[in-house]
Amino acid sequence: MALLKNGRLIQDRWTTVDTLTDALKPGGVLVPLDLWLAERDTLRGKSAVGVILPNDADPDLLADDDDRIAAIVLTFPSMVDGRAFSQARLIRERFGFDGEIRARGPVIADQYLYLLRCGVDAVEVPDDTNVESWLRNARRFSTVYQPAADDRVPAYRRRHLVAASAIAS
Amino acid sequence: MYVYDELDRGLVNERVEEFRDQVSRRISGELTEEQFRPLRLMNGLYLQLHAYMLRVAVPYGVLSSTQMRKLARIARVYDRGYGHFTTRQNIQFNWPKLEETPDILAELAEVEMHAIQTSGNCIRNTTADQFAGAAADELEDPRIWCEIIRQWSTFHPEFTFLPRKFKIAVTGAVSDRAAIKVHDIGIVLVQGADGEVGFEIWAGGGLGRTPMIAKKIREFLLAADLLSYLEAMLRVYNRFGRRDNKYKARIKILVHEIGADAYRDAVEAEWADIRDGALALPAQEISRIRKAFTPPAFEVLDAVSTAFEARKFEDRGFARWVASNVRRHKVAGYAIANISLKPAGGIPGDATAEQMDAVAEYADRWSFGEVRVAHEQNLVLPHVRQDDLYDLWLALGSVELDAPNIGTLGDIIACPGMDYCSLATARSIPVAQQISERFADLERLHDIGSISLNISGCINACGHHHVGNIGILGVDKKGEEFYQITLGGQADENAAIGRIIGPGFASDAIVDAIETIIETYLSVRQDGESFIATLNRLGQTPFKEALYGTA
Amino acid sequence: MALEIITANRLGDGLVIFLTTDGWSARIGDAVVSESRDETAALLARAEADAGLVVGPYEITVERQADGSLHPVKYRETLRTRGPSVRTDLGYQAA
Numbered sequence: 135m136a137l138l139k140n141g142r143l144i145q146d147r148w149t150t151v152d153t154l155t156d157a158l159k160p161g162g163v164l165v166p167l168d169l170w171l172a173e174r175d176t177l178r179g180k181s182a183v184g185v186i187l188p189n190d191a192d193p194d195l196l197a198d199d200d201d202r203i204a205a206i207v208l209t210f211p212s213m214v215d216g217r218a219f220s221q222a223r224l225i226r227e228r229f230g231f232d233g234e235i236r237a238r239g240p241v242i243a244d245q246y247l248y249l250l251r252c253g254v255d256a257v258e259v260p261d262d263t264n265v266e267s268w269l270r271n272a273r274r275f276s277t278v279y280q281p282a283a284d285d286r287v288p289a290y291r292r293r294h295l296v297a298a299s300a301i302a303s
Numbered sequence: 304m305y306v307y308d309e310l311d312r313g314l315v316n317e318r319v320e321e322f323r324d325q326v327s328r329r330i331s332g333e334l335t336e337e338q339f340r341p342l343r344l345m346n347g348l349y350l351q352l353h354a355y356m357l358r359v360a361v362p363y364g365v366l367s368s369t370q371m372r373k374l375a376r377i378a379r380v381y382d383r384g385y386g387h388f389t390t391r392q393n394i395q396f397n398w399p400k401l402e403e404t405p406d407i408l409a410e411l412a413e414v415e416m417h418a419i420q421t422s423g424n425c426i427r428n429t430t431a432d433q434f435a436g437a438a439a440d441e442l443e444d445p446r447i448w449c450e451i452i453r454q455w456s457t458f459h460p461e462f463t464f465l466p467r468k469f470k471i472a473v474t475g476a477v478s479d480r481a482a483i484k485v486h487d488i489g490i491v492l493v494q495g496a497d498g499e500v501g502f503e504i505w506a507g508g509g510l511g512r513t514p515m516i517a518k519k520i521r522e523f524l525l526a527a528d529l530l531s532y533l534e535a536m537l538r539v540y541n542r543f544g545r546r547d548n549k550y551k552a553r554i555k556i557l558v559h560e561i562g563a564d565a566y567r568d569a570v571e572a573e574w575a576d577i578r579d580g581a582l583a584l585p586a587q588e589i590s591r592i593r594k595a596f597t598p599p600a601f602e603v604l605d606a607v608s609t610a611f612e613a614r615k616f617e618d619r620g621f622a623r624w625v626a627s628n629v630r631r632h633k634v635a636g637y638a639i640a641n642i643s644l645k646p647a648g649g650i651p652g653d654a655t656a657e658q659m660d661a662v663a664e665y666a667d668r669w670s671f672g673e674v675r676v677a678h679e680q681n682l683v684l685p686h687v688r689q690d691d692l693y694d695l696w697l698a699l700g701s702v703e704l705d706a707p708n709i710g711t712l713g714d715i716i717a718c719p720g721m722d723y724c725s726l727a728t729a730r731s732i733p734v735a736q737q738i739s740e741r742f743a744d745l746e747r748l749h750d751i752g753s754i755s756l757n758i759s760g761c762i763n764a765c766g767h768h769h770v771g772n773i774g775i776l777g778v779d780k781k782g783e784e785f786y787q788i789t790l791g792g793q794a795d796e797n798a799a800i801g802r803i804i805g806p807g808f809a810s811d812a813i814v815d816a817i818e819t820i821i822e823t824y825l826s827v828r829q830d831g832e833s834f835i836a837t838l839n840r841l842g843q844t845p846f847k848e849a850l851y852g853t854a
Numbered sequence: 855m856a857l858e859i860i861t862a863n864r865l866g867d868g869l870v871i872f873l874t875t876d877g878w879s880a881r882i883g884d885a886v887v888s889e890s891r892d893e894t895a896a897l898l899a900r901a902e903a904d905a906g907l908v909v910g911p912y913e914i915t916v917e918r919q920a921d922g923s924l925h926p927v928k929y930r931e932t933l934r935t936r937g938p939s940v941r942t943d944l945g946y947q948a949a
Contacts, residue, residue: 214341214424216464220541223461228576242338244325251460264333270324275317277310279454280530281581282461288581289310289454290588330865332906350909352934353945355868383944398944400867650940721930722938730933732940782928 136263137236139256143265146258148184148205157183164207167191170199178202184234189217193224200231208254210239219252226253226283243268247275253283304367304673305450305595307415314457315412318419322346323405330402345425345463347393347418348404352725357399358421359411363431363449363473364392364676368663371674373414375659381407386659388644388652390716390767391470392430392676393421397723419457424465426456426537430472432480433677436596437639437685439631443492443500444596445475448529451584451592455530462537466544467552469537470509477796482678484508484517484798485770487554488536493523501525506536506566507558510764514800515555518563520570526589531582535574539566599671599686604636608689623745624696624707638689640670642682642699643706643714647743648736651717652680661702669695679716681709710753712742712821716767720760720777721784727760729777729784729810734758737814742821751821754834755794770794772835773820774801775813786813790820790846791838804843805851816850823849856927857918858894859885860901861934862911870934870946871908873901878908880946882924882935887916 137146148162154173157163162182170177170185177183184205185196196203206225208218218237225231236256237249246268249257259268278286287295307315322342329339343349347358359374366374374394378386381403382396389395399407411417420427429449436444452471456462462469474481475492483489489505502524508517524532543561545551558566615622630639642662645651654662666674666684669691675683682704687695699705708714715738718724720731735758742748757771761778768774774789785807792801808816821834823846828837838846859882860873871878872885879885888894894913901911915927926932937945 213338214464215546216424216462217542217546219461219464220538242334244321244342245464248458248460248463267328267333271321274321275314275458277314279314279457280459290451290584291581292310293308293591294585294587330906336905336909350863350868352930353868353870353937354863402866721933722940727930730939732938736940784929 135258136261137256138259138263138265138268139234141265141269143259143261143263148182150186162204164205167195170203171195174199184236186238187218187221189215189221191221193221193229196225196231197229200225200229200233203231203233205234205236205256206231207236207238210237210241213240213242213245215239219248222249222252222254223283243271246271251278251282251284251286304365305362305446305592311454312412312415315415315417315419316409318346318417319405319408319412322408326401326405341423341464345420345423346404346408347421348399348401349422350725351397351723352721353723354398355401355404356723357396357404357407357418358389359394359396359416359418360421360428361392361394361416361676362453363429363435363446364433364678365435365446366674366676367414368666368672368674370414370416371659371663371666373410373416375656375663377407377410378656378659385653385655387650387719388654388676388680388682390678390680390718390765391428392433392678393428394676395719397719422468423463424467424469425463426459426465426469426471429453429456430470430481430486430678432474432476433675433683434480434630434639434685435475435675436598437632437637438476438478438480439633440477441475441633442477442494443475445473445481445490445492446596447589447593448490448492448502448526449473450595451529451589452533455533459537462541465537465541466546467549467554469540469554471533479794479796479798480677482767482770482794482798484796485510485514485767485794486517488533489517495523495525499525502529504532504536507555507563508798509553509555510767510769511553512550512762512764513553513556513559514764514769515559516798516800517555518558518566520563520567527584527586528578530584531578531580532570532574534577534582535570538573539569543569598634599673601634601637601686602688604634604688604690606635608636611689611692614693618693620707621693621696623749624705625692627707627711627749628709629692632686634686636689638687638692640684640687640692640695641677641709642684642704643708644681644704645708645714645739646703646706647708647713648740650732651715651735654682658702658704661698662704665695665698679709679714681714707745708748710755711748712751712754712756713739713748714755715739716755716757716771718759718761718765720758720766724760724765726763727777728762728779729760729786731758731760731766731775731777734775734777734786734810734813738817741814741818751825752833755792756817757792767794768792769800770798771801772838773817775817778807780807784810786810786816788813788816788820788850790843791835793835802843804847819849820846855890856915857924858888858897858913859916859924860888860894860897860911860913861885861931862901862904862908865907865909868909873897873911878904882916882926885916885924887918887924888913 164184505517670684717735721727759766770792789801936947
């Protein structure tokens with residue numbers, strides 16, 4: 135698998151591990167939520183730890199740790215199980231998490247815009263992924279109708295910003 | 304009507320190009336059917352029994368004459384000359400080709416229409432009172448809020464892959480014609496203590512396998528809080544709605560399992576965090592959208608038109624049509640004209656391209672260019688001068704759209720059933736046709752009076768059989784079509800789920816069974832008592848005995 | 855075992871088609887008939903390999919009439935093969 139991040143396919147430098155021993159080896163590790171909750175104090179000294187959040191887990195469990203975690207992995211058991219979209223927004227918007235939020239699972243290019251808008255900034259994808267197809271989907275819509283975790287201004291505000299600035303000038 | 308600005312127009316055009324791209328990727332093999340299916344469904348494209356089916360959104364049931372003409376053109380050019388109006392105020396075309404659907408969507412975009420989110424596990428077309436802006440019993444036009452919800456829910460990044468489909472209905476009137484209590488979220492416009500218009504919020508209603516009446520979630524919500532509250536409601540559902548079993552994935556199951564109080568608490572807690580955020584609607588936007596629904600330039604007319612009264616006196620056929628199909632308008636001298644798509648023996652909800660063109664023409668001539676689609680699968684001209692009703696009626700007769708049967712036993716709601724639908728377990732349309740033929744006599748039909756009969760061809764209940772005064776559910780019994788009858792359902796402000804009366808009937812016995820029920824009603828009703836009132840007074844016993852004999 | 859044939863919808867226009875000895879046909883009479891479970895499985899595998907051309911292949915049970923024609927056993931499949939019973943002017947039955 136590769137990682138699609140910031141518009142490019144990059145090599146994934148993180149290793150997913152299941153045990154504390156492996157987690158304490160050098161390098162960036164992604165650990166299951168349970169391991170993180172059990173070994174939080176041991177793991178917190180490590181600079182590069184990411185936590186894998188099952189999609190039925192409450193993101194609140196990480197609310198106090200967001201400055202100790204470098205990445206949060208959200209899981210998509212299938213492309214149509216959309217619970218992680220809500221998790222992403224809560225983590226980004228409510229906790230103000232500014233590390234990597236990564237999508238793991240069989241999501242497809244046509245969902246990329248939704249992922250980005252909810253605050254996901256990295257997606258695990260097959261090595262032969264057609265990046266252009268993903269980027270095209272991310273850029274496809276010139277208008278959004280609702281606020282989300284990104285900084286795009288919804289139509290109902292944009293319309294009146296234009297009007298207000300026209301009046302002001 | 305709401306008119307797209309450049310942002311709306313751009314977005315719909317971009318959607319057409321997105322779907323064109325998706326179709327070509329499916330055909331080239333880049334997308335598998337498993338990947339493509341949810342994408343095509345979110346553009347309303349199903350694969351049915353005989354062909355693809357394209358469901359086009361008619362936002363909250365409102366069409367301009369221009370849009371209606373476009374639907375006629377699509378029926379003619381891309382389909383087989385007709386369309387089917389649905390119980391969610393949409394229209395379905397039964398024979399489109401996959402390769403041509405991007406072109407159909409491009410043509411729809413030219414008239415500010417689309418098929419966005421007409422299927423899939425996302426927020427569907429918001430439905431409304433078909434008399435919005437015309438009804439005499441209306442507090443405020445619900446279309447303002449429907450359009451606001453339409454925009455907010457379009458491509459909502461968080462709520463496009465929900466546990467299951469999600470349907471919202473809004474009414475602004477005392478009589479609920481939008482069946483809000485059998486929707487995932489039902490919204491009623493109400494007046495607050497200080498006179499301000501706000502919303503009463505219901506949730507967890509629905510039909511299908513487990514029919515439920517919605518629970519009241521909030522007594523009063525300020526207008527500006529609408530979107531933040533909806534977002535909180537949807538977020539709680541997206542996170543906690545069941546995904547282990549598709550039949551238990553609707554919000555009604557969540558509300559039922561955790562209880563309305565727990566659901567309300569979760570929503571209120573979520574809402575507290577987002578209420579003052581970016582979802583608060585700017586007042587300028589509310590007033591911009593409100594302006595789009597400014598009433599047309601009604602003339603100042605007398606409350607009673609003598610010409611109209613004289614016509615009713617002279618022409619019994621016209622008087623009958625007026626009695627069943629015309630409703631009171633909020634403006635003096637005007638009327639709401641219902642156009643029945645239920646001729647005796649016809650297919651409920653179907654209209655030919657020629658009929659659509661004719662309705663567009665009549666709308667231009669007599670109703671400020673406006674048409675509505677009712678969830679009962681009929682059309683409406685909302686703003687007709689009483690003086691023009693006679694000419695309208697004659698014109699409707701010339702295209703076989705003058706059936707005087709709105710709200711009667713002839714006005715049957717029926718899903719497409721096994722004649723078209725790949726999910727159906729039995730046919731619905733032939734049963735509707737036989738019943739409407741059996742009761743074609745107008746004297747008899749009007750004597751029976753106000754009643755609703757709804758037919759679904761499977762447990763998914765697209766024909767709303769649970770909320771028909773008489774409901775018929777088609778099932779498969781060892782390879783034979785079999786029909787179960789429920790009595791006592793209501794879709795209005797007194798919403799109720801009908802109860803099964805007894806064993807089902809074979810296809811050659813179901814019409815007789817309905818006739819037995821009707822004859823029983825006629826024999827036991829009191830003066831002026833409707834079917835549902837009689838049933839509620841006497842219970843099922845007399846009907847049961849008539850159908851199955853005394854035990 | 856009962857006779858079985860494989861049906862699907864054509865990707866391009868969604869119309870009903872049947873697996874033949876060397877491809878697909880809109881006519882049920884052209885369908886290749888299986889008389890065993892193994893044969894049906896093999897035909898289904900062949901049909902599924904055509905995922906770029908067809909959607910949702912599955913097997914249906916048919917009966918061979920005296921005149922040699924094939925008729926689906928289930929009413930649903932008869933409807934699918936002919937067209938809507940309420941619009942006999944449409945679907946294959948119209949041809």
